[in-house]
Amino acid sequence: MTTPAPSSRLCLRTKMVLLGDSGTGKSALAQVFHSEGASFPKVHMLNTTPELLVKTVAIPDTDASVELFVTDLPGLEPFLDVTKRHAHGASAFLLVFDSTNKDSFSGIGKWLKVAKTLRESEPLIGCLVATKCDLTKRRAVPAQQAQDVARSLDLEYFECSAATNFEVDSIFYYIANATYEAYEEHIKGLVGDSAS
Amino acid sequence: MNRAQPLASARVVFASSQDDRFPPANTLDGNPRTFWSSTGLYPQDLIFELDPPATPAKLVVHTAKVKALSVAACPAGALDAGGDLDPFDTLVAIDLPENNTATAIPLKLSRPVSHVRFTVSEGYSDYCAVFSVVLE
Numbered sequence: 001m002t003t004p005a006p007s008s009r010l011c012l013r014t015k016m017v018l019l020g021d022s023g024t025g026k027s028a029l030a031q032v033f034h035s036e037g038a039s040f041p042k043v044h045m046l047n048t049t050p051e052l053l054v055k056t057v058a059i060p061d062t063d064a065s066v067e068l069f070v071t072d073l074p075g076l077e078p079f080l081d082v083t084k085r086h087a088h089g090a091s092a093f094l095l096v097f098d099s100t101n102k103d104s105f106s107g108i109g110k111w112l113k114v115a116k117t118l119r120e121s122e123p124l125i126g127c128l129v130a131t132k133c134d135l136t137k138r139r140a141v142p143a144q145q146a147q148d149v150a151r152s153l154d155l156e157y158f159e160c161s162a163a164t165n166f167e168v169d170s171i172f173y174y175i176a177n178a179t180y181e182a183y184e185e186h187i188k189g190l191v192g193d194s195a196s
Numbered sequence: 197m198n199r200a201q202p203l204a205s206a207r208v209v210f211a212s213s214q215d216d217r218f219p220p221a222n223t224l225d226g227n228p229r230t231f232w233s234s235t236g237l238y239p240q241d242l243i244f245e246l247d248p249p250a251t252p253a254k255l256v257v258h259t260a261k262v263k264a265l266s267v268a269a270c271p272a273g274a275l276d277a278g279g280d281l282d283p284f285d286t287l288v289a290i291d292l293p294e295n296n297t298a299t300a301i302p303l304k305l306s307r308p309v310s311h312v313r314f315t316v317s318e319g320y321s322d323y324c325a326v327f328s329v330v331l332e
Contacts, residue, residue: 009214009215009216009217010214010215010216010217010235011213011214011215011235012235012236013235013236013237014236014237014322015237063216067236069237089237089238091236091322121320121321122321122322179236182322183235183236183322183323186233186321186322186323187215187217187218187233190231190233190260190325
């Protein structure tokens with residue numbers, strides 16, 4: 001699932017953004033996915049600028065691949081303007097909260113608002129992601145509660161741990177698959193129109 | 197020469213998106229049902245080569261979901277001269293309504309051009325499509 005066939009008949013590109021409070025593990029998530037688990041930042045490096053990580057994911061049982069432009073954005077309040085500007089043009093987002101930090105979970109309302117301003121026309125592909133799930137003893141947000149919130153917001157829910165590379169790939173594969181499906185819908189619409 | 201005739205000498209030499217089911221050549225095949233589709237992100241480019249170089253009076257495009265587009269042209273011989281990094285001169289930039297229909301874009305060319313670049317800078321959706329491009 002990691003390296004696409006060289007003769008991909010279809011190369012899709014999508015920009016996705018990581019939103020969430022500072023310290024929730026957005027950069028760790030992006031870097032672990034991008035390096036396939038090789039690199040996990042053990043020390044928290046505060047993000048003040050957007051970081052772009054690009055990785056191609058193959059869609060199983062098809063000749064298609066999706067190039068994910070993962071935009072890791074700063075979560076601190078003073079950088080909100082920068083974050084909003086760089087999130088422009090995205091078609092997918094991850095709302096990230098720290099499963100051991102209740103405040104970061106209550107903070108997702110603010111980030112959801114940012115996600116909604118990205119565009120008015122088509123709905124974006126969105127996921128609610130709980131990080132640091134390997135720290136079970138320090139768990140502060142119950143999975144059921146987070147799942148319910150995700151369902152009410154019409155978002156896919158994921159629990160992961162960047163430190164142990166648990167379920168990190170699933171999140172990005174979900175985004176890639178959803179992107180592929182949206183593209184096929186677009187094609188169906190065009191073929192339908194031209195046939196009429 | 198009858199100006200209303202489409203130029204038979206055009207072919208696509210560059211497209212910024214690839215879906216083998218809907219190749220860029222579909223824009224020139226004269227079939228209004230076939231199309232080329234972009235595969236995500238903007239801007240998207242299609243570059244047409246005119247061999248021999250010509251002076252088309254207008255570009256008629258039939259598109260879908262295109263919001264803002266621009267047309268640029270490269271004067272004949274500019275590429276061989278090898279001077280400019282970007283030999284394309286932008287001729288026109290327009291916005292289209294959400295319901296794209298066939299759009300005629302007049303080109304004010306004073307001399308023959310060897311390449312015409314069609315750029316979609318913004319779309320109404322993540323993906324856009326071009327059904328046909330006719331240079332007249």
